[in-house]
Amino acid sequence: MRPFCIAVWTWLLVLEGLFLLVSSQPLQSDESDASLVRNCAINPPYLPPTVKNTSFHLSALRSLMDAQNISAYVIPATDPHLTEYIAPRDARRAWMTGFTGTAGTAVVSKTGAAVWTDGRYWIQAKRQMDCNWELNSGASIVDWILNETTAGEIVGADPFVFSVEDWESYSKPLLQAKRQFVAKEHNLVDDIWGAERPPVPTENIFKVPNELLGATWQTKVKEIRRQMKYNRYKPTAVLLSALDETAWLFNLRGNDIPYNPFFQSYTLLTADWIRLFVNESRLPQDIKEYLNTTCTTSECVQLKAYEDIRKNVHEYTKGNITIWIGQEYTTYGIYEVIPKSKLLIDRYSPVQITKSIKDPTEQKGLKAAHVRDAVAVISYFVWLEKNVPKGTETELSGACYVNNLRSKQNYSRGLSFETISASGLNAALAHYSPNNETNRKLSPDEMYLVDSGGQYLDGTTDITRTLHWGTPTNFQKEAYTRVLMGHIDLARSIFPAGTIGDVLDVWARHALWEVGLNYRHGTGHGIGSFLSVHEWPVGIGSGHTWQLEEGMFTSIEPGYYEDNEFGIRIEDVAMVTKAKTEHMFGGISYLTFEHVSLVPYERKLIDLSIMNKQQIGWLNNYYEKVWKTMSPVLRAQSLIEEYDWLQKHTRPFSHSVLVTSSLVVLAGALLGNLLLQGRLL
Structure with missing residues (x-):
C-alpha cells in the first residue's frame, strides 16, 4: 500500500508541475486587438x-x-x-x-x-x-x-x-x-x-447637513484670519481660486463638476470682509441667510458676480495691500493683474493645507462612508462570482451594477469618479473606462480590475481591487503578490511627523523593483470629506506631496500593468495616525497608517511563499479588522450571501502551511520539467 501511495503522490506532483509549465507561459495578445488603436503609418x-x-x-x-x-x-x-x-x-x-x-x-x-x-x-x-x-x-x-x-x-x-x-x-x-x-x-x-458648447451650470448650491460638520464656516474663516495675522509677511487678503477651497470654507456644495461636489466660485477674504464670487441666482434664500449676505461686518459674505473676479482683484490691488495666493491653483489670468510687490506666494493656500487635516467629525464621517461603500463593493464581488462564469456580463454591465449598489447606500451623492471596469488587456490602461466600442466581456480566463468610489454627504471613497475567477498564471500571481507586498510595506511604515509623502514611495515599489517591474503613476493621493477624490497636497509619489500630519487621509495604490495583457492595482484609503514607538527621538512623534477601506484582496492571486512574516501578519490583522467591522453590518442588513462570502475571503493565512505547500508545488514543477525533457522516460 505504501509504494502505491508514493506512486500516486509522485504522479500528482508531476501533473501539477506540468500544469505550472503551461500556466506560466506569457499571455498571447489577440491579434484582433490591434483594431482598437489607430495606425497612421499605412495609406490610408x-x-x-x-x-x-x-x-x-x-x-x-x-x-x-x-x-x-x-x-x-x-x-x-x-x-x-x-x-x-x-x-x-x-x-x-x-x-x-x-x-x-x-x-x-x-x-x-x-x-x-x-x-x-x-x-x-x-x-x-x-x-x-x-x-x-x-x-x-x-x-x-x-x-x-x-x-x-x-x-x-x-x-x-x-x-x-x-x-x-x-x-x-x-x-x-x-x-x-x-x-x-x-x-x-x-x-x-x-x-x-x-x-x-454645454451651458453654464444653473443648479442650486446646497449646504452640508449640520450634523456632519465639525466646524462652522465662521470658525473656518476665523482660523484662516488667524494664520494671516501671524504670518510674518502680514498678508491683508487670501485669494481662493480652487473650487474645493471655497466649498470647504463655507460648507457648501454644488454639481458643476462631474463626480465632484463643487460650484464655480472664487473667494477673496480679508480681516474685515469676505467676498464670494458666484452666480447669485444659484443661491436659495436660506443659503443667503446662512451666509449673512445682508450685512457688512467681518462675518458677512458679500456676493459678487463670478465674472468680476479679475476686475475686483485688480481694483483691490490699488491700496496698500498684500494678497496671499496658492500658486498651484491660481491662474495666470488673475495673477497677472496683481503687482509682484503685493503678492505673497506659497505653493498651496492656507485653506488647502488646513483642509487636508481632517477634524474628528470629518474622520468619523470618512470612516463611516467607507463602511457603507464596502457593503456595495462586497455585494458587487458576490454578484460577479455568480454571473461571470455564465458569460453574460461585460465591463459596462459590471460598472452599472456597482454604481447602482453605491446609489442605494445612505448619504449617497453619486460617484467620486467614472468607474474603471477593465478586463484583460483593457486593464493595462491605468485609467481606462469602458464604452460601447471597447466594452469587453468579463471572463474567468482574464484578470479584472475595478477602481471605483462614491461621494457621500459624510465622505468620499476610492478603492481598487484586481480579481481573477479562473486560473492565473505564475507571472500574474507574482506580479499581484509583489504589488500587495508593496502596498503592505507602505501601510506598515513608521515615519517622523512632517515627512514628505514622496519619501515613502520606495516602500510601495521595492518589491516590484527587486524583479525589474514598476508602474508609471503615483502611489497615493489625498482624499476629501465629500469633496475631491484627489485632494492635494496630500500624496505619495505624485509630485504634489506635502508633509504628512496626523489626521490626513491618503490612498495607497501601487500597481503593475503588462501592456496589451492585464493590469493590477490594489488601492485602499488610509488615515495618517500616531504610531506606538518605544522611543521618540528629538521629541518628534512618529506616524503610521490606519486602513479605512474594508474589502479583502483576491486570495487566489496571493503567493505567500514570496512574502515575509511581517507582511503576512499585517494581512491577517487587516482581514480580522475587515471581518469584525463588516460582518455585523452585513448581518444587520440580512445580506447572508455577502456575509458568507466575507467569512470565506477573510480566513487567516498560515505562513508555515503555505511555505510547505510551495515546496511541494516546486517539487512537482521540477519533476514535470524533467519528464518533458525526457530525462525520466
Whole structure:
C-alpha cells in the first residue's frame, strides 16, 4: 500500500508541475486587438470606431488663428480653477482632439497638431485621436512649437487655463527664442465650439447637513484670519481660486463638476470682509441667510458676480495691500493683474493645507462612508462570482451594477469618479473606462480590475481591487503578490511627523523593483470629506506631496500593468495616525497608517511563499479588522450571501502551511520539467 501511495503522490506532483509549465507561459495578445488603436503609418490610415474626426475643428481654429496673427495655439486640459475634473463646457482639449484623458496638452500650429500626455494615457490616445494629431512622447512642447514657428511669430493661449508656473514655463523659453507668448483672454476654442458648447451650470448650491460638520464656516474663516495675522509677511487678503477651497470654507456644495461636489466660485477674504464670487441666482434664500449676505461686518459674505473676479482683484490691488495666493491653483489670468510687490506666494493656500487635516467629525464621517461603500463593493464581488462564469456580463454591465449598489447606500451623492471596469488587456490602461466600442466581456480566463468610489454627504471613497475567477498564471500571481507586498510595506511604515509623502514611495515599489517591474503613476493621493477624490497636497509619489500630519487621509495604490495583457492595482484609503514607538527621538512623534477601506484582496492571486512574516501578519490583522467591522453590518442588513462570502475571503493565512505547500508545488514543477525533457522516460 505504501509504494502505491508514493506512486500516486509522485504522479500528482508531476501533473501539477506540468500544469505550472503551461500556466506560466506569457499571455498571447489577440491579434484582433490591434483594431482598437489607430495606425497612421499605412495609406490610408486605419482608424478604429472610437476615433473622432477633427478636421473641421482644426480648419476652423486655424482660420481664427490666422485672423489674429497667431502661429500656434496652446490648449491645456484645464479650467479657470485648474481643477483635475472639469465641467463639460470646459473640456476644450477633449472637444478639439477627441482624446478624453484627464491629463494632457494640445498645440495647434499652421500646419501641425500634437498632443502630449503621460504614460497612463498613451494607448487611450491612440484609440481616440485621428491622424491629424501627433502623439508626442519625445520633443517637449516648447521645442515642438519652436520647430513649427519662426522668430517674431506669436504663440497664443488663454491665461485663465494656465497656472502661473505653467505659463512661465512657456513664456520664458519662447521669449528667449524670440517668440511672443501672448495672453488671449477670449478662448478661441469657445468661438468655434459655439452653440454646441454645454451651458453654464444653473443648479442650486446646497449646504452640508449640520450634523456632519465639525466646524462652522465662521470658525473656518476665523482660523484662516488667524494664520494671516501671524504670518510674518502680514498678508491683508487670501485669494481662493480652487473650487474645493471655497466649498470647504463655507460648507457648501454644488454639481458643476462631474463626480465632484463643487460650484464655480472664487473667494477673496480679508480681516474685515469676505467676498464670494458666484452666480447669485444659484443661491436659495436660506443659503443667503446662512451666509449673512445682508450685512457688512467681518462675518458677512458679500456676493459678487463670478465674472468680476479679475476686475475686483485688480481694483483691490490699488491700496496698500498684500494678497496671499496658492500658486498651484491660481491662474495666470488673475495673477497677472496683481503687482509682484503685493503678492505673497506659497505653493498651496492656507485653506488647502488646513483642509487636508481632517477634524474628528470629518474622520468619523470618512470612516463611516467607507463602511457603507464596502457593503456595495462586497455585494458587487458576490454578484460577479455568480454571473461571470455564465458569460453574460461585460465591463459596462459590471460598472452599472456597482454604481447602482453605491446609489442605494445612505448619504449617497453619486460617484467620486467614472468607474474603471477593465478586463484583460483593457486593464493595462491605468485609467481606462469602458464604452460601447471597447466594452469587453468579463471572463474567468482574464484578470479584472475595478477602481471605483462614491461621494457621500459624510465622505468620499476610492478603492481598487484586481480579481481573477479562473486560473492565473505564475507571472500574474507574482506580479499581484509583489504589488500587495508593496502596498503592505507602505501601510506598515513608521515615519517622523512632517515627512514628505514622496519619501515613502520606495516602500510601495521595492518589491516590484527587486524583479525589474514598476508602474508609471503615483502611489497615493489625498482624499476629501465629500469633496475631491484627489485632494492635494496630500500624496505619495505624485509630485504634489506635502508633509504628512496626523489626521490626513491618503490612498495607497501601487500597481503593475503588462501592456496589451492585464493590469493590477490594489488601492485602499488610509488615515495618517500616531504610531506606538518605544522611543521618540528629538521629541518628534512618529506616524503610521490606519486602513479605512474594508474589502479583502483576491486570495487566489496571493503567493505567500514570496512574502515575509511581517507582511503576512499585517494581512491577517487587516482581514480580522475587515471581518469584525463588516460582518455585523452585513448581518444587520440580512445580506447572508455577502456575509458568507466575507467569512470565506477573510480566513487567516498560515505562513508555515503555505511555505510547505510551495515546496511541494516546486517539487512537482521540477519533476514535470524533467519528464518533458525526457530525462525520466
